[in-house]
Ligand SMILES: [Fe+2]
């Protein structure tokens with residue numbers, strides 16, 4: 001690995017060509033990353049030339065370079081947003097003090113844990129999506145999948161950079177472990193539950209990029225407030241890439257809805273079996289997938305009451321979403337927040353110290369943001385003259401973390417007995433038959449400009465290219 005031209009091979013703005021310690025750490029890690037990509041990254045696609053954007057700077061205009069590239073040759077880079085001179089800490093017990101350029105000893109363990117937990121989700125999603133290329137609905141969609149995959153790879157690099165640069169030997173060990181846990185692996189699973197779920201089909205992929213990449217956005221936004229300045233700057237740049245991932249999800253589902261609505265109007269029917277026979281995804285099935293991905297994703301924010309959340313905030317490690325725009329004291333001592341729990345056969349609200357409820361605060365901000373896109377999907381239905389509306393389920397529906405874990409509730413918020421739940425769950429969550437039906441639609445369409453029957457083409461291509469551009473050149 002000696003003689004590498006660092007700024008060419010690894011685009012960066014962290015002065016990598018001068019930083020011997022960082023070079024040594026990366027020389028160890030990078031070959032392992034490439035092995036991981038070959039074993040666990042996109043399946044049977046190593047020789048494809050893919051029209052990808054690569055981050056080459058942090059300038060708002062022009063950080064991205066587009067061109068056909070083999071994914072193994074993708075230039076995963078290291079970028080931090082430019083620092084703000086004299087940045088000070090703007091929340092928690094250290095409010096007003098200078099932001100940290102190095103890791104303070106007393107926060108080292110918690111910061112490492114936060115960085116590792118975030119870092120673990122990035123390769124996990126690549127692993128979850130690795131077989132999807134074999135059933136792509138079009139070249140355009142295949143390219144978007146690969147774009148998301150390489151950028152999740154770069155997000156892993158972003159977290160590994162922090163571990164290598166700021167955490168010494170422990171950091172190098174953690175960076176290695178990020179390549180050794182695998183999504184769904186019984187012995188070495190990924191850290192968070194949703195990242196061990198399968199993403200077996202493209203409907204799941206679009207729901208995942210809409211809902212779960214949006215969890216990524218909220219976690220990154222909270223970390224972008226951090227007193228640890230390198231973490232704040234690195235996550236700010238990651239957010240510019242995350243926007244495209246959520247676009248893939250939102251526009252993907254919108255196109256599924258558009259196609260289904262078209263067939264419903266053509267056949268003048270909402271009969272599920274007729275629509276399935278016509279090869280499109282019926283709206284009740286879409287709603288069940290939505291219920292599943294929404295509920296699994298909101299669990300990612302953690303327990304509604306958490307002393308760790310309080311510690312992370314008060315010590316300045318992790319802020320709230322848009323901390324800087326909020327009009328309060330940014331210390332939050334003595335303030336309260338409402339959480340819900342099931343008690344005596346009903347859901348009741350309880351006031352708890354706000355510092356302990358910060359996971360719930362972030363979850364509630366996330367829910368507001370997710371509902372926005374669901375309303376945009378409903379506009380597609382309204383425009384097609386169809387009365388059906390999609391809806392996010394009650395936040396206590398199908399939860400596995402915190403006080404609501406295991407509570408049996410309908411999507412509209414009605415508490416149920418075990419028997420009532422079992423009798424109706426197939427109306428609310430994807431059944432084995434739903435999943436088999438969706439799987440049956442997943443063919444492979446690769447001719448430029450052609451799309452699978454179950455999804456409408458996009459309104460426009462990527463980077464002002466035509467929809468029928470050759471986004472992927474197959475070897
Ligand atoms: Fe990511």
Ligand SMILES: [Fe+2]
Pocket residue numbers: 152213216242245
């Ligand atoms: Fe993402």
